[in-house]
Amino acid sequence: MSQAYDFIDNAAVISKRHRQVADLIIDYLAQLSVDYVFGVPGGAIEPLYNALAHSARKGGPRAVVARHETGAAFMADGYYRETGKLGVCCGTTGPGTTNLLTGVASAYENHIPMLVISAQTALSHFGRGALQESSCTGVDTVGILRYCTRYSTLISHVDQFEHKFAAAVMAAFGSPHGPAHLSVPLDILRHPLPGATPLYDLAPHILPPSLFDRDITHKLCGQIEQARKPVFVIGGGCGEARSQILALAGRLRAPVVATPNGKGHVSSDFPLFKGVIGFAGHETARETLADPEVDLVVAMGTALGEWESCGWNPDLLMNNRLIHIDPNEHHLMRSPVARLQVRGRILSIFDYLLEYFKNHGEAGLPKGGADAADAASHDTRLHFRLDEEHKYADTSAPIKPQRLMRELVDIFPRNTCFLADAGNSQAWAIHYLHPFGCEPSAQSAHGSDRLRHCMEFDSMGWAIGAAVGTALGNPQQPVVCITGDGSLLMSGQEISVAVQEKLPIIFVVLNDSALGMVKHGQRLRQSEAVAFELPATDFRAYAEAMGATGHVIRSPADLRALDIAALCARSGPTVLDVRIDPDEVPPIAMRIEILGIDDEIG
Incomplete structure (x- = not known):
């Protein structure tokens, strides 16, 4: 007292x-x-x-x-x-x-x-x-x-x-x-x-400055106008210009690929979208860029780092077909091979491009692309290939991570914001998690941005804390954090902040009792199998000890049995302890290739 x-x-x-x-x-x-x-x-x-x-x-x-x-x-x-x-x-x-x-x-x-x-x-x-x-x-x-x-x-x-x-x-x-x-x-x-x-x-x-150079942008218009088959590469910095970029792609019937950071800016059912290039990307995206008929690659809002450029691959991005558009001069320093660099605010540049092609037509390019794109924009079909696509339909237990990613899109509302943590969570989400109907949010600093991750520094546990900040920033939006058991053991204490703040975040824990990217990376490199094992942990009990709700998920049927609307509306977080198949290899081959094979094998 x-x-x-x-x-x-x-x-x-x-x-x-x-x-x-x-x-x-x-x-x-x-x-x-x-x-x-x-x-x-x-x-x-x-x-x-x-x-x-x-x-x-x-x-x-x-x-x-x-x-x-x-x-x-x-x-x-x-x-x-x-x-x-x-x-x-x-x-x-x-x-x-x-x-x-x-x-x-x-x-x-x-x-x-x-x-x-x-x-x-x-x-x-x-x-x-x-x-x-x-x-x-x-x-x-x-x-x-x-x-x-x-x-x-x-x-x-x-x-x-x-x-x-x-x-x-x-x-x-x-x-x-x-x-x-x-x-x-x-x-x-x-x-x-x-x-x-x-x-x-x-x-x-x-306030963001316009940073608009009319002369260099007019030169950019000429380059696009003369191209026979251009491709657009959307990076993470394109959020506020997303609508303009996709509108121009539709008008020009230009195929679109995204970097891992840019994936959240494109609805997966956009008919010109050919998938993700770079880490955990899609073969159709690589094929699109490798097409010998492609004579112009317009990359915007991307730092062109290791994971966004397929390890700086000269056959795909890093060649003189490239036009690099970015407001950041440090990013432009990474593309000296480009035929043209355009520094400026991407929104201002694409507002100008749209107006230019509206008034000047599209010389040398097929016409009618805009109508074709709009007509197919709600068919909820993927227009690119997945690795092991048959596992999307696998009903076995423990659940396949591929099927889990499909289920998350199916069971959560279309306005859900997904945050993927470092490691295998990120790889599975980039390749297999494909939200449809991404419309720009009135609040979001990054346009639609329905899938977010921390690509450049790639910190374990980022998504757990970032999910709290996201939910506080927009309480009306469902928030799903996809994380691994290693990340949760490192930073899971922040779930108690969501409890205290009464935030209905859904924490999806990929539980395979391992540091998954380390484990699978060692196997793919044929290295020593060492230091990847984690103790078997009951994250349902972990969640309940902090005052959250917990569920163990072993199969697609377990997911389908959940009352998702109730979870999204409850006053506090939910932890889904998802027992994934530990033998499924994530799509991390590009990273393994860059790291190289252990020279000491044998």
């Missing part, structure tokens, strides 16, 4: 306190329409949490407490991808900040705008061996994070705060996007600022 009284008394005291720098941070986040700050509290960052508590009582930004700071960064990542709003995560000094590192590095490699706020011990304690000191005289967290952020700085004087805060936000939304880090000592966070209000209006400074 006395403890409850003390908390009430403390709240009354806090409500009468003077405004501090920490309150001004929250004012700026509210200005940017940020709803949540994901993190783990601690002594040095307590003023920020006091400000968040005050904000939450007024309906402003509030704290979401992760179980590990890496999970907090993954949540901020998922929140941005769903809403387009700045993802914000925080950690206290020392290990609270270093725990953020993997999630921040992941956001850096995947170009996710993120504000990372870390605490420091008081300035007067620098260099004196304070608990968890991580200043320049301790474990220098500003220096550590400098290598995976667009901006990393210590606020050493109150007068620096607003300018550096504005610089951090603008850096996060700069070109390329990425995390920005502010390290704020405890005494700076507590510094009183009576009556202070934000000096800057930051919202107009983070």
